[in-house]
Amino acid sequence: MSSSVDVILPCLDEARALPSLLAELPSGYRAIVVDNGSTDGSPEIAARFGATVVTAAQRGYGSAVHAGLMAATAPIVAFCDADGSFDMRQLDRVVDPVRRGEQDLVLGRRVSVAASAWPLHARFANAVLLWFVRRRMHVDLRDLGPMRAANRERLLQLGIRDRRSGYPLELVLRARRAGWRIHEVPVDYRPRVGRSKVTGTVVGTAQAIGDMLRMLRRYA
Template identity: 70%
Template sequence: MSIRTDVVLPCLDEASALPGVLASLPDGARAIVVDNGSTDGSAAIARRAGALVVDAEQRGYGAAVHAGLLAATAPVVAFCDADGSFDLGQLDRVAEPVHRGEQDLVFGRRRPVSAGVWPVHARIANTVLLSTVRRRTGLPLRDLGPFRAGRREQLIALGLEDRRSGYPLELLLRAWSAGLRIAEVEVDYHPRSGRSKVTGTVRGTVTAVTDMRRMLRRFA
C-alpha cells in the first residue's frame, strides 16, 4: 500500500484512546505516534497496532509534533490529537485539498458533536486569539485546532522553533508570512478519552494562551 499521508499523533498517556484512534485510520495513511513521556504503555500499544513510534524526549506539544514531522516521509503530513476527540475517518477533509494542490495548509475547524465537548474557557481563549490573528493577517480562520494537514517539504522549510503550546500559532504565522495558501474545513469534535492535559484544565489553557501571546509578540 502506498502511503499518501503520514498522520502525526502526539501522545502522552493515551492508552485508553489509541486502539480506537489507530483503528479509524483510512487506507493510504500511516500513523506516527510520538511518545512524549507516557507511563501507561501507550508506545507499546501503538507498536502492536502497526504505528511507527517516535520518542520525543523533550516535553511539550511542539516538541512532539515537530519530532513527528521530521520522522514523516509521505508528501502530505497531517496532525491530530491522539485522545479520540477527532475521527481520522475524516482525514480526507483536511488532507485532500493539499493533495489536490488547492491549498498548502488546511486547519480543521472544530464542530462539537454534543454540549460540553469544548470547555467554555478554552473556547473563549480560542475566539480571542483568532480574532487577533484575523485582524493581523486577514485570514478568515475561526479555529486554531490540532487537526490539520500540509505538504511535508513546505512545513519543514518554515523552520518552526517553538516546542511548547505556541507551535500551532507559529505554524500559522510563518505559513502566512511565506505566502502559503491556508484554508479551513469543518471537522467533528468528540468527547476525548480521559482528561485533557491542556484545554481541559484552566491551568493548561492559561499556559497555552501565554505561549501564544508570546508568539504573537514575535510576529508583531
C-alpha cells in the same frame, strides 16, 4: 508499504484512546505516534495496533510534532490529537485540498458534537486569540484546531522553532508570511477519552494561550 500521507499523533498517556483511534485510520494513511513521556504503556499499545512509534524526549506539543515531522517520509503530513476527540475517518477533509494542489495548509475547524467536547474556557480563549490573529495578521481563521495537513518538505522549510504550545500559531503565522494559501474545513469534535492535559484544565489553557500570545507579539 509506503503511505501517501503520514499522520503525526503527539501522545502523552493516551492508552485508552489509541486502539479505537488507530482502528479508524483510513487506508493509505500511516500513523506516527510520538510518545512524549507516557507512563501508561501508550507506545506499546500504539505499536501493537500498527503505528510507527517515535519518542520526543523534550516535553511539549511542538517538540512532539517536530519529532513526528522529522520521522515522516510521505509527501503530505497530517496532524491530529491522539485523545480520540477527532474522527480519523474525516482526515480526507483536510488532506484532499492539499493533495489536489488547491491549498497549502488546511486546518480542521472544530464543530462540537457534544457540549462536553470543548470546555467553555478553552472555546473562549480560542475565540479571543483568533480575533487577534485576524486583526493583526489578516488570516481569516475561526479555529487553530489540532487537525491539519500540509506538504512535508514545505513545512520543514518554514523553520518553525516553537517546541511548546505556540507551535500551531507559529505555523499559521510563518505560512501566512510565506504566502501560503490557508483554508479551514469543518470536522467533528468529540469528547476526548480521559482527561485533557491542556484544554481540559484552566491552568493548561492559560499556559497555551500565554505561549501563543507571546508568539503573536513576536510576529505582529
